[in-house]
Amino acid sequence: MSAPKLSTRDLCKSFEKDGASIEVLRGLNIDIARGEFVSIVGASGCGKTTFLRLVNGLIRPSSGSAFIDGRAVTTPGGEIAFVFQQDGLLPWRTVLDNTIIGPELQGKNMGKARDLASSYLALVGLRGFEKHYPHELSGGMRQRVNMARALTAGADVLLMDEPFAALDAQTREIMQTELTRIWSETGKTVLFVTHQIDEAVFLSDRVLVFTVRPGRLKEEVAIDLPRPRDLALKRRPEFGAHVDRIWRLIEEEVRDSIRRETEEALAAAQR
Amino acid sequence: MGSLGIRRWSLSFGVAAILWEAVALWLDNKLFLVRLGAIGQRFVELIQSGELMADMRVSFIEFAGGFGLAILVGISAGVVMAAFKGLRDLVDPWVSMLYATPTIALGPLFMLAFGIGYASKIALVFLTCVFPILINTLAGLKTTDRTLLEVVRSYGATPRQIYFKVRIPAALPFIIAGLRVSVARALVGVVVAELFGARAGLGFLIFRSAQSFDTAGLFVAVFILAVCGVACVEFLKWIEIRLAPWRFNNMDEE
Numbered sequence: 323m324s325a326p327k328l329s330t331r332d333l334c335k336s337f338e339k340d341g342a343s344i345e346v347l348r349g350l351n352i353d354i355a356r357g358e359f360v361s362i363v364g365a366s367g368c369g370k371t372t373f374l375r376l377v378n379g380l381i382r383p384s385s386g387s388a389f390i391d392g393r394a395v396t397t398p399g400g401e402i403a404f405v406f407q408q409d410g411l412l413p414w415r416t417v418l419d420n421t422i423i424g425p426e427l428q429g430k431n432m433g434k435a436r437d438l439a440s441s442y443l444a445l446v447g448l449r450g451f452e453k454h455y456p457h458e459l460s461g462g463m464r465q466r467v468n469m470a471r472a473l474t475a476g477a478d479v480l481l482m483d484e485p486f487a488a489l490d491a492q493t494r495e496i497m498q499t500e501l502t503r504i505w506s507e508t509g510k511t512v513l514f515v516t517h518q519i520d521e522a523v524f525l526s527d528r529v530l531v532f533t534v535r536p537g538r539l540k541e542e543v544a545i546d547l548p549r550p551r552d553l554a555l556k557r558r559p560e561f562g563a564h565v566d567r568i569w570r571l572i573e574e575e576v577r578d579s580i581r582r583e584t585e586e587a588l589a590a591a592q593r
Numbered sequence: 594m595g596s597l598g599i600r601r602w603s604l605s606f607g608v609a610a611i612l613w614e615a616v617a618l619w620l621d622n623k624l625f626l627v628r629l630g631a632i633g634q635r636f637v638e639l640i641q642s643g644e645l646m647a648d649m650r651v652s653f654i655e656f657a658g659g660f661g662l663a664i665l666v667g668i669s670a671g672v673v674m675a676a677f678k679g680l681r682d683l684v685d686p687w688v689s690m691l692y693a694t695p696t697i698a699l700g701p702l703f704m705l706a707f708g709i710g711y712a713s714k715i716a717l718v719f720l721t722c723v724f725p726i727l728i729n730t731l732a733g734l735k736t737t738d739r740t741l742l743e744v745v746r747s748y749g750a751t752p753r754q755i756y757f758k759v760r761i762p763a764a765l766p767f768i769i770a771g772l773r774v775s776v777a778r779a780l781v782g783v784v785v786a787e788l789f790g791a792r793a794g795l796g797f798l799i800f801r802s803a804q805s806f807d808t809a810g811l812f813v814a815v816f817i818l819a820v821c822g823v824a825c826v827e828f829l830k831w832i833e834i835r836l837a838p839w840r841f842n843n844m845d846e847e
Contacts, residue, residue, distance in 0.1 A: 378747055399749020410744035413839040414762050424748045427758075457839035475748055 325392065326353035327511045328377065328479055332386035335372055345536040346372050350386070352530065352539065354513060356478075359505055361514045361522035362530045365572055365579040369537030370515040374481045377513065378404050390479060399428065403472035405482040409464040411456040417443065417467050418452035424475025435474065442470040445504060462493040469501070473508060482514045486521070495553055498524055502551060519572075520556060523547075523564045531568060534575045541571055627809045632816070635809035644798070649817065651793040652783050655711060659718025660779040667723045667775075668768060671730025675760075681731075692724035697782060700789040709790050718782035722775035729771025733764030766837035773829040780822050 333350040336343045346369040354360050362370045375381045377388045379395045379402070387394045390401050398404070403424065411420045418439055425435035443452060446466040456464055465485055472480050486494040502525060505512055516522050522529045526545050533540045545564055547555060555561050610629060617626045639645035674681045700717050707713035737760050745759055787796025795814045802810035834841055 380743070380747055397749065398747045404744070404747040406740060406744060406747075408740040410738075410740040412741060412759065412762070414765075414837065423745065423758075427745065427748050427750045427754055455839065 326389075327356040327358070328352075328354040328388070328390055328513065329392075330377065330386065330388045333373075333376060333383050333388060334385045335369070335376060335381070336384045347376070348536040348538050350537070350539060354511060356511055357509050358528065359502075359512045359514065359526050360528045360530060361516060361526040362532060363516060363519055363522045363568060363572065364532030364537065364540075365534045365576040366517065367579050367583075368532040368534050368575070370532060371483055373532075373537065374404070374483050374513065374515055378402050378481055380404070399424075399475075401477055402479045402481060403475045403477035405465075405468050405472050405480060405485045407484040407487050409456070409461075409468040411464055411467055411471075413456050415455075416452065417448065417454050417456070417459070420456065420467055421471045421474050423471060424477075438476075439470065439474045442473045443467070445473070445507065446470045447500065460493075461489050462497060465489065465497060466500070469504065473504075473510070477510070479511045479513065482512060484516055485514075487516070487518075494521070499551075499553060501525060502549070506550065519565050519568045520561075523561060523568065524551060524556060529564075529568060531571045534579050540575075543568055543571075624806060624808055627812065631809045632812045635807070636813045639798075639810065639813055645813070645817075648793050648795050648798045648814070651711075651791075651797075652787070652795040655714040655718055655786065655794065656779055656783050658711065658715035659782060660722055660776065662715065662719045663723040663726055663775060663779070664772065666719070667726030667771070668730050671727045671734065671768075674727075674731050675734035688724060688727060691720075692728060696720045697785050700786055703786075704790050709792065714783065714786040714791070714794075717786040718779050721782035722779040725774040725778065726768070726771040729767045729774070730764060733767025733771075734760050736767075737763045766833055766840055769829055769833045769836060773826055773833070776825040776829060777822055780818055780825075784818065 330350050330352045333347060333352075334345070335347040336345045338344075350373065362373065364370055372381070376383050377395060379388075379398045382396075389395065395402070411417075412423070415423075418436065421439035421443060422432065422435045425438070426432065440449075440452065443449060446469050448463065448466050448470065451459070451463070456467070459467070468485065469480075486497050489497060498521060505525075512525075514522070514525060519529075523545055529543045529545060531540045531543065532538065543564065547560065547564070613626070613629060617628045620626055623631075636645070674684060697717065699720065700713075703713040703717050707716055741759055741763065742755060745755055750758065783794070784796035784799065787794040788800055791797040791800075795818055798814040799811050802808070802814065
């Protein structure tokens with residue numbers, strides 16, 4: 323592999339809660355190549371979202387570092403864009419004005435930003451919606467704006483935190499094929515967090531399986547399915563084999579995590 | 594307001610007018626309830642004598658002065674308090690206390706302090722309506738959706754940009770809602786302030802009509818105040834919907 327686009331070295335994160343220190347992530351060493359699509363799956367509480375926040379620079383690691391093109395990440399913005407589960411569109415701004423927020427905050431040329439935003443809105447299938455307001459759009463359309471906004475920010479790396487989790491099942495499937503198309507047309511590097519194994523397998527070149535708290539890399543699974551992929555792939559046996567394998571890797575962790583959550587809730591109720 | 598709204602309003606007013614006339618006829622007590630025609634006649638008289646315009650001018654100045662000052666001070670104080678937590682902790686108990694106190698009771702004191710002219714009225718109007726504006730401004734600035742803040746932060750927004758591009762626009766509908774609450778309180782402030790002692794004004798018109806058993810004149814003033822109140826509130830509601838249509842999207846329009 324040539325020099326990785328995104329890498330982490332000994333990345334650790336602990337939070338203080340009620341005076342106790344909770345270790346969320348331990349010693350993560352991950353390399354992601356330019357233009358690669360990598361997903362992270364794991365039981366809830368495995369620190370997937372925390373990992374994305376660290377890579378984005380929204381929070382600082384307890385030790386270790388994340389690197390983009392070999393430079394340590396210290397602040398958000400610039401080469402990395404974050405696509406959140408909630409679209410977070412500013413309700414008082416039109417679709418176009420939401421899409422250009424990245425260049426606007428960085429004081430870039432607004433004329434150029436508008437052209438760029440229009441072309442990315444067309445790419446995500448929202449041509450003609452520039453002047454609409456977010457509350458006039460469906461959930462799926464809002465997530466498309468969310469993606470167009472990240473692309474317009476000019477980032478090479480997209481961090482996506484369960485962006486389709488709030489969508490209904492059919493819309494989610496459509497958005498998955500849309501995302502693979504957009505990814506192949508733009509050549510961005512994508513780090514995608516999801517709790518849906520089939521989503522991870524369908525989208526990714528590689529799936530990283532995290533252990534539960536503290537989150538560590540348990541295993542990485544290369545997805546060697548041919549591209550371009552369409553939804554029919556999900557019914558093929560080799561697709562099912564990948565999903566099965568990953569599920570077996572995290573099944574025990576998921577059970578543990580549910581058991582722990584139940585115990586914690588009971589303990590909290592008894593207090 | 595669509596044609597349906599207009600129909601509903603005229604129906605409602607029509608029924609009210611009929612009821613009014615019926616009760617007035619039945620009571621047959623000109624001191625308590627006069628017929629609508631008599632009120633209309635008194636209205637014309639008061640206009641012709643120039644009294645009404647003079648009273649309205651005085652009340653308008655008191656209202657505009659007090660309410661304008663309250664907007665200015667309420668919004669600025671809210672912005673400052675939102676920015677400085679230490680100051681907020683210090684001032685908050687007083688704001689809550691004064692908001693809950695019927696500050697209108699301080700009217701007589703203000704007459705003593707500022708005299709019978711505009712100053713005492715403006716001060717009292719200001720005091721009755723500044724707190725809802727302040728509290729709403731503060732609440733609007735403090736309750737910004739965390740997702741929105743996180744998103745703009747992830748795109749590299751500076752604290753200044755976060756303030757001007759997210760917090761303030763997000764707070765605007767709250768501020769307008771505060772104005773809507775305040776405007777009604779301001780009108781009450783004007784009337785009550787004038788009852789404590791004045792030389793002119795709609796509140797004073799009520800007072801002097803009552804003194805001379807002129808029930809029709811009293812109702813002229815009350816109706817004018819009611820129309821002004823409804824107009825102000827509806828206008829602010831209209832601005833609110835214009836400014837933040839997304840907040841009215843999921844509401845039950847039953």
